[in-house]
Amino acid sequence: MASNPPTPHSPFASYDGPGGYDTTDGVTEEWNPTEDSLRAQSRSGGRHRVAKRSNFARSSTVLGVGVIAAVGAGGLATAQQKPPVSIALPDVDLPDVSELPGVGKLIGSGDEKQGNAATAAGNAATQPLTALTYTTPADEAGTQARTQTSSDAGEALRARILQQAEQQQAAADAAEKAEAEKAAAEKAAKEASAKADAAEKAAAEAKKKAEAEAKAKAAAKAEAERLAKLAASFALPTSSYTLTSTYGEAGSMWSSGYHTGLDFAAPTGTPVKAVHGGTVKSAAWSGSYGYRIVLELEDGTEVWYCHLSSMTASAGQSVGTGETIGRVGATGNVTGPHLHLEVHTASDSRLDPAAWLRSKGLGI
Structure with missing residues (x-):
C-alpha cells in the first residue's frame, strides 16, 4: 500500500470520529488503516488510532481510506501494472468513515456491521489489497512506446x-x-x-x-x-555354236524319255576339241549316237562326243587340252548337225554337262 512517510516531529493522537483527536495517550507510531484493522475497529465501536499530523499526514490517511473504499466496492485501482505514484491532496476535514461510499456498509452498526464484516472477510479471502496508483502522461507515452516496441518486435x-x-x-x-x-x-x-x-x-x-x-x-x-x-x-568342246537342248529336258525323241546331254548346234565339219588332257578310250560307231569318241580323264571322268561326221583320234591315243579329235556331223538319231556332249563319272553316273563345264571355269 502506498502512503506518505510521517512528517518528522508530528504529534500523534487518537481519532474519535468526527468529534476530534485524543492526544492523551501519547502514541508515537503512525496508524494506516487496512481492511483487517477497520474490521477490528468496527467491532470495538469505531475508535481509530490516527496520527495527528500536518497536511501530508491527512493526505496519507485519505489515501488509505480511499483504498479501503475501493476494496469494499469490489474494484482494484491499477494503472496497467505500473509502479505506484504517490500524490498529495489538499488539507480537508476528514469525513466520517461510515459516510464514505461503499465503506459505510463495511463498518455499520450491530448486525449490519457483522454482516458487512463477514462479507468483507469473504472478499479479503479472494481479493488482495493493492496500492492506489495514478497513470501520468509520461507513463501513457511509455506504454504507447512499449506497445509500439512490442508491435515492432x-x-x-x-x-x-x-x-x-x-x-x-x-x-x-x-x-x-x-x-x-x-x-x-x-x-x-x-x-x-x-x-x-x-x-x-x-x-x-x-x-x-x-x-x-x-x-x-x-x-x-x-x-x-x-x-x-x-x-x-580345260577348253570348250567346239566354237561358233548354239545350245539347242539342255540336260534333263523331257521329250519323246529320246529313248530314256529325257535328254541325257547338252547339244551344241554347229555346221557340219566344225572342229571338236578335247576339253582336257586324257586318253581316248574308244572311237567307233555307236547306234543312235552315230560316230562317238569316249575321252577318259585322269580322275576317271568320261566325256562322250556323239553324232560326229568324222574322227581324227583313235582308241588308246593320249590327247591334250584343246586338241582336235573329230568334227561336227549329223550321224545317228538326229534332226540336224550338232555335237551331243555327255559327262559320266567313274561310277557311270550322268552329270549335267553345262554345270560340269562351269565348275571347270568355262562359260557357256
Missing part, C-alpha cells in the same frame, strides 16, 4: 518467420531442382550409355559383316584364280 518476428519460411521453401525448391537435374543427368547418362552400347554393337556387327564380305571376296577371288587355272587346263 512482433512485426520483426513475423518478418523473420516469413524469411525463414521463404528460405526453407527456397532450399526445398533447390533440393527438388537438384534432384530433378540429378535424375535427368542419370537418365542422359543411361541413354548415352545405351547409345554407346548400340553404336559399339553396330560397329561390331559392321566389322563382322565387313570381315565376312572380305572373306567372301577373298574366297571368290581364290575360286576365280582356281577356275582360271582350270580354264587354262
Whole structure:
C-alpha cells in the first residue's frame, strides 16, 4: 500500500470520529488503516488510532481510506501494472468513515456491521489489497512506446518467420531442382550409355559383316584364280555354236524319255576339241549316237562326243587340252548337225554337262 512517510516531529493522537483527536495517550507510531484493522475497529465501536499530523499526514490517511473504499466496492485501482505514484491532496476535514461510499456498509452498526464484516472477510479471502496508483502522461507515452516496441518486435518476428519460411521453401525448391537435374543427368547418362552400347554393337556387327564380305571376296577371288587355272587346263568342246537342248529336258525323241546331254548346234565339219588332257578310250560307231569318241580323264571322268561326221583320234591315243579329235556331223538319231556332249563319272553316273563345264571355269 502506498502512503506518505510521517512528517518528522508530528504529534500523534487518537481519532474519535468526527468529534476530534485524543492526544492523551501519547502514541508515537503512525496508524494506516487496512481492511483487517477497520474490521477490528468496527467491532470495538469505531475508535481509530490516527496520527495527528500536518497536511501530508491527512493526505496519507485519505489515501488509505480511499483504498479501503475501493476494496469494499469490489474494484482494484491499477494503472496497467505500473509502479505506484504517490500524490498529495489538499488539507480537508476528514469525513466520517461510515459516510464514505461503499465503506459505510463495511463498518455499520450491530448486525449490519457483522454482516458487512463477514462479507468483507469473504472478499479479503479472494481479493488482495493493492496500492492506489495514478497513470501520468509520461507513463501513457511509455506504454504507447512499449506497445509500439512490442508491435515492432512482433512485426520483426513475423518478418523473420516469413524469411525463414521463404528460405526453407527456397532450399526445398533447390533440393527438388537438384534432384530433378540429378535424375535427368542419370537418365542422359543411361541413354548415352545405351547409345554407346548400340553404336559399339553396330560397329561390331559392321566389322563382322565387313570381315565376312572380305572373306567372301577373298574366297571368290581364290575360286576365280582356281577356275582360271582350270580354264587354262580345260577348253570348250567346239566354237561358233548354239545350245539347242539342255540336260534333263523331257521329250519323246529320246529313248530314256529325257535328254541325257547338252547339244551344241554347229555346221557340219566344225572342229571338236578335247576339253582336257586324257586318253581316248574308244572311237567307233555307236547306234543312235552315230560316230562317238569316249575321252577318259585322269580322275576317271568320261566325256562322250556323239553324232560326229568324222574322227581324227583313235582308241588308246593320249590327247591334250584343246586338241582336235573329230568334227561336227549329223550321224545317228538326229534332226540336224550338232555335237551331243555327255559327262559320266567313274561310277557311270550322268552329270549335267553345262554345270560340269562351269565348275571347270568355262562359260557357256
